[in-house]
Amino acid sequence: MKFIHLTDPHLVAPGETLHGIDPLQRLRQCLAHIAANHKDAEFCVITGDLADQGQPEAYRALHDDLVNFPLKTHLLLGNHDHRENFLTAFPNKTRDENRFVQSALRVECGDFLFLDTLDQGQHAGVYCKVRQTWLSRNLAIAKNRDVLLFMHHPPFRIGMPQIDSISLTNPEKFAEIIDSHDRIRHLFFGHLHRPVTGSWRGIPFSTLFGTNHQVALDFDTSDVIPYSLEPPAYSVVLIEPDRTIVHTCYYQDDTAWRPERRPSTPA
Ligand SMILES: [Fe+2]
Known part of the structure; x- marks a missing residue:
């Protein structure tokens, strides 16, 4: 099976910019690229920071843009999100019995668990006892099936102090x-x-650039998060019985040699 992973769109009110970039335009470009090239994917997952400051108008814009997107989309929350504002804009999105935005999806290759690590008002994430109970229950339901986990916050340090x-x-x-x-x-x-x-x-893991701004590769700075304007990306994930493949697509880069532009002497 094939699915798409993208993350951290940080949407603001339509027409506004963030770090000099229009996050909604960036996301629309991403969704259009996915729709043009990966309509055969089973679904798309966006792993949080949907809005930059949990703005209702940002969630409404996301909702409107997903109406005509051909793939079913699973939305997770990050530290920049606001759970209730999100649920107001997406009343039909799956949530658990405690209004945490987390859900389980069983497909042939395994059980996909989408987790909610938002600690409202804090930038660090939390996985509280209530959510732990939900996870334990769903891992028990998965029994001996493969499980694929999705969340916003990594549950380990990556060697960059500010993050x-x-x-x-x-x-x-x-x-x-x-x-x-x-x-x-x-x-x-x-x-x-x-x-x-x-x-x-x-456990193998992967994450990628957001669709708006990035964090610079900096192992020393500890007082601020150093941003960068490296290119946005999405991942194309292929799941087979014996392998998991994660491809990266830098969707703004149009320099690929397509068949009609193939050089006369291939490498
Ligand atoms: Fe983010």
Whole structure:
């Protein structure tokens, strides 16, 4: 199966800019590129920071733009989001019995769990006892099936102090729950605004650039988050029984050699 991962659009009111960029225009360009090239994907996942400051008008704009988007889209919340404003704009989006925006989706290749790590008003994430119960229950339901996890905040440090200070605040308990299931196939998250891959406790993970602004690769600065204007991207994820492949598409770059532009002497 194939699905699309993108993250951190940081939408503001339509017509406004953020760090000199129009986030809505950036997201529209991304969605148009996906619609033109990956209509065969099963769905799209956006791993949080949908709005830059939880603005109702940003969620309304996102809602309106997704109406004609051909893929079903799973939306997660990040530290810049506002849960109730989101739920007002998306009353039909899946939430759990405690109004956390998290859900489980069973497909042939495994169980997809979309988690809510938002601690409203804080930039660091939290996975509270109520949400832990939900996760434990859904991991038990998955039994011996593969599980793919999606969340905004990474549950571990990545070696960049300014970002590590606002990651998940209770990673030990979260890790303990995750350890109870031995078939966590992959962890996808946002928050970093950078392409980072690796493994955590033996679980492969990946994240990528946001669709608006980025975080500079800086291992030293600890008092501010250094932004950058590196190019936005989305991921095309292919899941097969024996492998997980994560491709990166820099959708603003149109320099690919298409067949009609192929050079006479291929490499
Ligand atoms: Fe973000």
